[in-house]
Amino acid sequence: MYVCLCHGITDTQIREAVNKHGDSSLADVKKRLGVADQCGKCSRMATNIIKAQVDVE
Numbered sequence: 001m002y003v004c005l006c007h008g009i010t011d012t013q014i015r016e017a018v019n020k021h022g023d024s025s026l027a028d029v030k031k032r033l034g035v036a037d038q039c040g041k042c043s044r045m046a047t048n049i050i051k052a053q054v055d056v057e
């Protein structure tokens with residue numbers, strides 16, 4: 001599912017950033033993928049996905 005329409009970033013890509021690269025915050029994922037660096041509408045959903053994934057680990 002697309003989370004960030006500005007950059008075409010999916011929830012799978014965000015989970016991978018956490019699982020494979022050890023990102024643990026929106027700032028980390030933003031730096032890696034560019035998520036939420038344009039309109040910002042995806043920031044809440046992206047944050048929720050990151051938090052849920054960090055909690056799983």
Ligand code: FES
Nearest residue numbers: 004005006039042
């Ligand atoms: Fe992610 Fe616009 S939808 S920055």
